Amino acid sequence: MTDNKAISRETLESMLKAINMGVLLVDHDCKVLFSNHFMSINSGRSAEELVGRTLFEVFPELPEVWTRQKINSVVTLQNFAFTSWQQRPHLFNFESTRPISGLVGHMYQNCTFFPVQDADGGSLGVGLAISDTTDTAARQLELTHLNELLEEEKSAQALLIARLEEAQAQLLQSEKMAAIGQLAAGVAHEINNPIGFVCSNVNSLRRYLVDLFALLDAYEQASDEKHAQAHPELAAMRDKADYDFMRQDIDELIVESVEGLDRVTRIVKDLREFSHVDSYEWQLADLHKGLDSTLNVIWNEIKFKAQVIKRYGDIEPIECMGSQINQVFLNLLINASHAVGVDGEIIINSGREDGGVFVEVVDNGHGIPLDIQNRIFEPFFTTKPVGMGSGLGLSLSYSIIVKHHGRLTVESEPGRGSCFRAWLPLRQPQVQAHATSAVEGC
Amino acid sequence: MNTTELSEKRYTVMLVDDEESILNSLRRLLRGKPYDLLLATSGAQALNLFELHPIDLIVCDARMPFMDGPTLLREVHKRDPHCMNILLTGYADMSMITQALSDGYIFRYISKPWKDEELQLTLDEALEMQCVLRERDNPKKLISE
Ligand SMILES: Nc1ncnc2c1ncn2[C@@H]1O[C@H](COP(=O)(O)OP(=O)(O)O)[C@@H](O)[C@H]1O
Numbered sequence: 001m002t003d004n005k006a007i008s009r010e011t012l013e014s015m016l017k018a019i020n021m022g023v024l025l026v027d028h029d030c031k032v033l034f035s036n037h038f039m040s041i042n043s044g045r046s047a048e049e050l051v052g053r054t055l056f057e058v059f060p061e062l063p064e065v066w067t068r069q070k071i072n073s074v075v076t077l078q079n080f081a082f083t084s085w086q087q088r089p090h091l092f093n094f095e096s097t098r099p100i101s102g103l104v105g106h107m108y109q110n111c112t113f114f115p116v117q118d119a120d121g122g123s124l125g126v127g128l129a130i131s132d133t134t135d136t137a138a139r140q141l142e143l144t145h146l147n148e149l150l151e152e153e154k155s156a157q158a159l160l161i162a163r164l165e166e167a168q169a170q171l172l173q174s175e176k177m178a179a180i181g182q183l184a185a186g187v188a189h190e191i192n193n194p195i196g197f198v199c200s201n202v203n204s205l206r207r208y209l210v211d212l213f214a215l216l217d218a219y220e221q222a223s224d225e226k227h228a229q230a231h232p233e234l235a236a237m238r239d240k241a242d243y244d245f246m247r248q249d250i251d252e253l254i255v256e257s258v259e260g261l262d263r264v265t266r267i268v269k270d271l272r273e274f275s276h277v278d279s280y281e282w283q284l285a286d287l288h289k290g291l292d293s294t295l296n297v298i299w300n301e302i303k304f305k306a307q308v309i310k311r312y313g314d315i316e317p318i319e320c321m322g323s324q325i326n327q328v329f330l331n332l333l334i335n336a337s338h339a340v341g342v343d344g345e346i347i348i349n350s351g352r353e354d355g356g357v358f359v360e361v362v363d364n365g366h367g368i369p370l371d372i373q374n375r376i377f378e379p380f381f382t383t384k385p386v387g388m389g390s391g392l393g394l395s396l397s398y399s400i401i402v403k404h405h406g407r408l409t410v411e412s413e414p415g416r417g418s419c420f421r422a423w424l425p426l427r428q429p430q431v432q433a434h435a436t437s438a439v440e441g442c
Numbered sequence: 443m444n445t446t447e448l449s450e451k452r453y454t455v456m457l458v459d460d461e462e463s464i465l466n467s468l469r470r471l472l473r474g475k476p477y478d479l480l481l482a483t484s485g486a487q488a489l490n491l492f493e494l495h496p497i498d499l500i501v502c503d504a505r506m507p508f509m510d511g512p513t514l515l516r517e518v519h520k521r522d523p524h525c526m527n528i529l530l531t532g533y534a535d536m537s538m539i540t541q542a543l544s545d546g547y548i549f550r551y552i553s554k555p556w557k558d559e560e561l562q563l564t565l566d567e568a569l570e571m572q573c574v575l576r577e578r579d580n581p582k583k584l585i586s587e
Pocket residue numbers: 331335336339363365366367368376377381382383384388389390391392393394395417418
């Protein structure tokens with residue numbers, strides 16, 4: 001300012017009074033020396049009522065210890081101090097109208113404390129400049145709130161993405177299974193032709209050999225000593241070919257080949273059933289009959305390994321695809337027979353439960369380690385040496401039971417044995433639905 | 443069963459498969475049987491042979507190029523309902539098989555890989571059945587035999 005004289009003290013004072021922010025002047029003891037309109041309007045007290053009293057008499061909401069410390073430090077250091085609405089939102093208990101909602105609430109304030117000198121430059125007291133920051137605070141708080149909402153939304157989205165990823169993984173898994181199934185079905189079909197003629201040829205070969213050897217024996221018997229002497233090269237040839245060994249070994253060779261072919265046939269059959277290529281009829285079937293015929297089929301495999309104890313309960317025939325359910329029994333029984341050692345014992349329990357029937361195959365074998373119990377139903381999961389297991393038995397069984405709207409569960413204690421339990425409903429739900437809708441349609 | 447009667451009676455059996463190895467293995471399997479065997483590697487060839495010879499029984503692969511098994515056997519059945527038809531299938535396509543069975547143009551189906559005994563048994567049964575049918579439809583023949 002260059003033209004000081006033009007502005008009188010009165011002008012400055014009236015300007016201080018009129019300014020749209022609170023202005024207070026207090027002495028070292030916090031007694032009010034000056035107060036402007038803003039303070040009067042917001043506190044509801046005239047300047048006369050305020051001046052001459054301590055801050056704490058007229059504004060009891062002010063924290064006294066804190067305020068005195070602030071004022072003392074400003075006096076001592078002759079420097080500014082500041083408090084923001086974030087630190088002390090409502091230093092003075094004033095009201096204010098909210099910008100958007102129009103609701104009346106507490107006024108947010110910033111407050112600056114500044115040293116004031118008298119005309120001689122001595123310390124007169126401390127000035128307080130109080131500004132209304134309600135608008136800013138409201139906006140800021142709104143933003144914070146919005147941020148929180150966004151944050152929440154973000155975490156909800158993250159959750160959703162995680163779920164989507166899981167679903168995607170499941171989809172991929174089932175797609176993979178479908179692809180494997182299709183591949184398996186194709187391979188199985190292609191392999192059946194060569195298996196067909198190789199099996200049949202091996203059988204024919206076996207028959208041919210029987211005839212051939214009979215013929216050779218006859219020749220041998222017919223040839224006397226004279227003949228042998230006349231043809232010493234025959235004995236040499238016989239030795240060179242290791243004839244006696246060959247004759248013995250051919251039997252074994254054929255038996256092993258037939259076994260190998262049986263294995264291929266079984267794997268292909270497992271694969272085909274696993275991929276649900278073959279369809280079967282739904283019918284009412286007696287599970288005990290199925291169990292007995294299955295036991296017959298594999299009796300040779302089981303009889304030397306374990307004692308089989310049947311504890312059949314009283315169950316009624318259930319609606320199922322009999323050949324497929326037998327397949328499940330077959331797998332469970334074979335697995336049990338593989339698991340048991342000396343004094344092997346396989347118990348078959350059956351009974352009614354939950355409006356359906358259950359069949360349990362319990363063995364006292366080596367059990368299943370905890371860490372693989374949830375993997376045994378995966379296709380191709382096996383702990384058995386090559387030739388003993390394809391790893392398809394349980395996955396196939398599981399999908400058969402699920403197709404029957406049943407449950408296949410396992411309980412096993414390593415070292416003590418395992419219990420596989422199949423539960424099946426008496427009737428298939430969708431078939432029933434058809435039946436009732438047909439009745440309703442009548 | 444009367445073996446002398448069996449040895450007297452010879453049957454003409456046709457085997458049809460596009461894969462020659464299958465034909466050969468079947469030929470070996472049926473070698474000791476009183477059958478005169480005809481082999482065909484396609485439906486067309488089979489129909490030609492069918493026109494030239496009276497045939498008692500046909501074992502035919504289901505899946506062949508150009509003319510598949512069911513088509514061939516349906517045609518054969520139209521021309522001679524007494525010819526016993528057996529379908530060999532690489533996989534159990536149940537809907538196709540049940541259709542064929544209920545339409546009556548095949549006697550039985552056998553899935554690959556077949557069991558030799560089962561196949562032989564099925565052929566025996568089919569030929570026995572055919573005797574019964576022929577006798578029923580043509581009693582004069584019974585008297586002459
Ligand atoms: N009764 C049982 N006792 C112990 N382990 C078992 C039993 N049944 C199944 N398992 C385990 O589950 C695995 C998978 O079984 P499965 O699907 O039938 O395939 P595979 O028998 O061909 O190995 C087996 O390799 C074995 O480790």
